[in-house]
Amino acid sequence: MPEDFEKAPANATPSHADVLAAAARIAPHAHVTPVMRSRALDAIAGCELHFKCENLQRVGAFKFRGACNAIFSLSDAEVARGIVTQSSGNHGAAVALAARLRGTTATVVAPRSTPKVKLAAIAGYGARIVPCEHRQASRDEVTAQVLAETGGVLVHPFNDPRVIAGQGTAALELLASAPGLDALVTPVSGGGLLSGTCLAAHGIDPAIELFGAEPEGARDAHDSLHSGTRITGRVADTVCDGLRSELGTLTYPILREHLREILLVDDAAVVAALRLIWERMKLVVEPSAAIALAVVLAHRERFAGRRVGLVLSGGNIDLDGLPALFATGRSE
Amino acid sequence: MPEDFEKAPANATPSHADVLAAAARIAPHAHVTPVMRSRALDAIAGCELHFKCENLQRVGAFKFRGACNAIFSLSDAEVARGIVTQSSGNHGAAVALAARLRGTTATVVAPRSTPKVKLAAIAGYGARIVPCEHRQASRDEVTAQVLAETGGVLVHPFNDPRVIAGQGTAALELLASAPGLDALVTPVSGGGLLSGTCLAAHGIDPAIELFGAEPEGARDAHDSLHSGTRITGRVADTVCDGLRSELGTLTYPILREHLREILLVDDAAVVAALRLIWERMKLVVEPSAAIALAVVLAHRERFAGRRVGLVLSGGNIDLDGLPALFATGRSE
Numbered sequence: 001m002p003e004d005f006e007k008a009p010a011n012a013t014p015s016h017a018d019v020l021a022a023a024a025r026i027a028p029h030a031h032v033t034p035v036m037r038s039r040a041l042d043a044i045a046g047c048e049l050h051f052k053c054e055n056l057q058r059v060g061a062f063k064f065r066g067a068c069n070a071i072f073s074l075s076d077a078e079v080a081r082g083i084v085t086q087s088s089g090n091h092g093a094a095v096a097l098a099a100r101l102r103g104t105t106a107t108v109v110a111p112r113s114t115p116k117v118k119l120a121a122i123a124g125y126g127a128r129i130v131p132c133e134h135r136q137a138s139r140d141e142v143t144a145q146v147l148a149e150t151g152g153v154l155v156h157p158f159n160d161p162r163v164i165a166g167q168g169t170a171a172l173e174l175l176a177s178a179p180g181l182d183a184l185v186t187p188v189s190g191g192g193l194l195s196g197t198c199l200a201a202h203g204i205d206p207a208i209e210l211f212g213a214e215p216e217g218a219r220d221a222h223d224s225l226h227s228g229t230r231i232t233g234r235v236a237d238t239v240c241d242g243l244r245s246e247l248g249t250l251t252y253p254i255l256r257e258h259l260r261e262i263l264l265v266d267d268a269a270v271v272a273a274l275r276l277i278w279e280r281m282k283l284v285v286e287p288s289a290a291i292a293l294a295v296v297l298a299h300r301e302r303f304a305g306r307r308v309g310l311v312l313s314g315g316n317i318d319l320d321g322l323p324a325l326f327a328t329g330r331s332e
Numbered sequence: 333m334p335e336d337f338e339k340a341p342a343n344a345t346p347s348h349a350d351v352l353a354a355a356a357r358i359a360p361h362a363h364v365t366p367v368m369r370s371r372a373l374d375a376i377a378g379c380e381l382h383f384k385c386e387n388l389q390r391v392g393a394f395k396f397r398g399a400c401n402a403i404f405s406l407s408d409a410e411v412a413r414g415i416v417t418q419s420s421g422n423h424g425a426a427v428a429l430a431a432r433l434r435g436t437t438a439t440v441v442a443p444r445s446t447p448k449v450k451l452a453a454i455a456g457y458g459a460r461i462v463p464c465e466h467r468q469a470s471r472d473e474v475t476a477q478v479l480a481e482t483g484g485v486l487v488h489p490f491n492d493p494r495v496i497a498g499q500g501t502a503a504l505e506l507l508a509s510a511p512g513l514d515a516l517v518t519p520v521s522g523g524g525l526l527s528g529t530c531l532a533a534h535g536i537d538p539a540i541e542l543f544g545a546e547p548e549g550a551r552d553a554h555d556s557l558h559s560g561t562r563i564t565g566r567v568a569d570t571v572c573d574g575l576r577s578e579l580g581t582l583t584y585p586i587l588r589e590h591l592r593e594i595l596l597v598d599d600a601a602v603v604a605a606l607r608l609i610w611e612r613m614k615l616v617v618e619p620s621a622a623i624a625l626a627v628v629l630a631h632r633e634r635f636a637g638r639r640v641g642l643v644l645s646g647g648n649i650d651l652d653g654l655p656a657l658f659a660t661g662r663s664e
Contacts, residue, residue: 034366036388055614056368275651282387282616282647315614319607323655 013250014161016203019168019196022069026166029068029101033057033170035177035309040280045296047303050181051277052174055285055315059093059121061242062170062193062313063157067094069166070155071102079104084152086132086143087122088114089242090314091157096127107152109143117318158192159248168196174309175204182306185292187313188212188221188262189243191251197311198258211302212255212262213295215240215270221247222262225255239267239328242288242314263295263302267328270294275326277312287325289313345582346493348535351500351528354401358498361400361433365389365502367509367641372612377628379635382513383609384506387617387647391425391453393574394502394525394645395489399426401498402487403434411436416484418464418475419454420446421574422646423489428459439484441475449650490524491580500528506641507536514638517624519645520544520553520594521575523583529643530590543634544587544594545627547572547602553579554594557587571599571660574620574646595627595634602626603660609644619657621645 033053041049054062071083083099085091086109099106106127110119111134122129132142147154156163170193171184184201188194194212201208214222215238220231230252236244247255255262267287274290277283292310296303365385373381386394403415415431417424418441431438438459442451443466454461464474479486488495502525503516516533520526526544533540546554550568562584568576579587587594599619606622609615624642628635 060614278616278651282392284610284614284616319610319654319658322651326651 012161013254014165014199016199018161018165019172019200019203022065022162022165023169023172025072026065026068026169029058029072029098030065030169031057032173035174036281036283038281041276041293044276045293045303046300047296047305048307049293049296050174050178050307050309051281052170052309052311053283054170054311054313055283055289059090059097059125060314060316061090061094062167062311063090063094064097065169066160066163066166066192066196067091067098067155068101069169070160070162071095071098073162074153078153082107082150082152083155084143084146084150085109085155085157086139087157089118090316092118092127093121093125095155096122096125100126107146107150109139109146111139115318118316121316156248158190158245159250161250164192164196164250164254165199166196167193168200170311171197171200171309172204174311175201178307178309180307181208181309183209183211183303184309184311185211185213185296186311187240187243187288187291188214188255189218189288190245191221191247191255193311193313194259195251195254198254202258209260210258211260211295213291214262214264215243215291216264216266218243219264221255222264224252225259225262239270239325240288240291242286243291263299265291265294265298269298271325271328273297283312284315284317285312286314286317289315344493345586346497346531348531350493350497351504351532351535354397354494354497355501355504357404358397358400358501361390361404361430362397362501363389364505367506368613368615370613373608373625376608377625377635378632379628379637380639381625381628382506382510382639382641383613384502384641384643385615386502386643386645387615387621391422391429391457392646392648393422393426394499394643395422395426396429397501398492398495398498398524398528399423399430399487400433401501402492402494403427403430405494406485410485414439414482414484415487416475416478416482417441417487417489418471419489421450422648424450424454424459425457427487428454428457432458439478439482441471441478443471447650450648453648488580490522490577491582493582496524496528496582496586497531498528499525500532502643503529503532503641504536506643507533510639510641512639513540513641515541515543515635516641516643517543517545517628518643519572519575519620519623520546520587521550521620522577523553523579523587525643525645526591527583527586530586534590541592542590543592543627545623546594546596547575547623548596548598550575551596553587554596556584557591557594571602571657572620572623574618575623595631597623597626597630599660601630603657605629607658615644616647616649617644618646618649621647
């Protein structure tokens with residue numbers, strides 16, 4: 001990703017106060033999602049689990065929080081230029097809906113390989129879709145073209161302080177609903193949700209242990225934090241289609257400062273956790289969300305007997321792909 | 333079903349007051365389940381939908397309400413004799429859990445054809461399972477044997493006033509959460525949930541229109557009400573595995589008195605509605621629950637512009653059976 005693309009939005013590190021401001025800003029538009037419990041899963045995990053149900057958020061994912069905060073932070077003059085983003089998934093739908101609510105247009109640069117259901121969701125919220133190739137260079141090139149042609153405002157999926165602050169509002173609500181949690185577990189991809197969670201949680205209680213959940217097949221964030229260098233350029237291989245991005249220049253330092261650890265699991269563990277959530281909690285979650293439970297079950301010594309919050313980040317999944325997904329779980 | 337089996341429990345018709353008493357009795361044990369909305373489904377249906385999420389009830393189905401009310405209505409002396417029922421599904425699990433909570437034992441007579449996951453759920457709550465053959469005569473014979481041997485107390489799946497009153501508590505909660513609904517739609521099988529809904533709703537507002545939702549392949553309740561005779565002895569053929577029973581002697585007259593209509597849909601419509609609920613609401617429901625939305629979509633002229641409550645009756649489904657279920661939806 002070229003530097004000018006990454007730095008296009010304001011690049012100041014957001015604070016806990018920014019998360020509080022985001023909560024007030026998005027309140028008229030976003031759902032306060034429920035926090036759910038499950039006796040059965042508590043028994044299986046050997047700890048007390050509090051699930052923040054962002055699969056029940058608008059557009060079916062936490063992404064609406066960040067997109068909404070970013071777009072409603074803009075001036076009327078900026079908004080009038082239209083919103084531009086690149087996304088092959090939930091962020092594109094989130095930007096499309098938030099732009100519509102703000103009364104402006106959105107253009108989403110999306111790889112031709114994007115699943116039809118996700119393109120349909122983006123188009124369903126009224127956004128224009130501009131196709132690109134799958135490789136990052138093509139995405140950035142086409143995004144830069146669109147920005148130049150339209151004069152629009154970029155809302156990056158995660159490397160944007162307003163997006164990070166918006167994503168943090170999920171953890172704010174979780175801790176308001178379940179005060180005194182010992183630990184939070186959140187999926188990590190580009191790090192928008194996880195860094196927002198860091199700012200939200202440690203502003204309330206610096207003693208809360210914060211964990212990222214990452215697939216073995218996309219372990220760049222884990223390896224970045226262990227090596228002390230932000231790793232880029234790897235090819236991700238995981239069923240967690242929402243967790244294939246790399247950390248950004250804004251999110252990486254926040255994670256370095258706040259995070260206890262990034263915990264890894266393989267895809268079979270993710271699928272097993274997904275099945276547990278569907279079967280025991282009756283909630284449709286996507287693999288990228290189920291990974292939070294997967295790491296708690298795979299690293300149970302870290303969580304035994306403790307009160308743990310998990311962010312179920314989204315529920316957008318192609319039901320026709322389930323047989324293949326479940327086969328992944330069995331073959332490994 | 334032999335008369336002595338049907339009449340084993342008290343056979344007085346329950347009242348609205350019995351539903352209120354049931355609500356108080358089960359309050360320490362049952363969940364007050366959420367009522368959920370969906371902008372997307374309102375737009376698709378052309379009316380205002382309020383979904384009572386009994387898939388989030390304990391044991392994953394409304395059945396816990398009736399079983400709990402019946403078992404907590406018993407005297408200590410009766411309870412000490414143990415509970416007996418026959419079930420191939422959610423009622424068996426509900427009786428098993430309610431019996432355990434009351435500190436007694438349960439015996440569930442279940443056909444050998446019962447899916448392993450459902451047997452595992454029943455056994456998981458500590459009940460003894462006694463196998464029988466699939467045909468009703470075998471179920472009744474084995475149940476009678478178990479009753480004779482154990483001296484236990486029968487809790488019938490639906491033809492029991494305490495069970496009916498317990499099931500009615502779901503509609504009480506729905507109407508407390510969404511006052512002034514114009515209509516309620518509830519699945520119908522043996523009629524326990526639907527007749528309890530009748531007593532609950534018309535005790536609050538006699539003008540509420542009450543509808544049953546029934547599969548074309550198990551339309552005995554529809555045909556019974558149209559012919560004026562309770563039909564028995566048919567073989568059901570539907571993907572709604574919870575809707576294959578026939579009306580009971582207690583439930584049939586309640587439906588005759590209160591019901592506006594029983595609406596029919598085919599299995600393809602049920603599967604399409606199930607997919608909508610999974611995809612748009614992110615809720616795992618079983619086919620027998622999705623049928624409520626299916627009838628609203630299939631009979632939309634009856635509901636256009638109105639405020640409609642639907643009971644999502646349960647969420648217990650074998651995920652490995654999904655490809656076959658979805659194929660049903662496509663082939664018809």
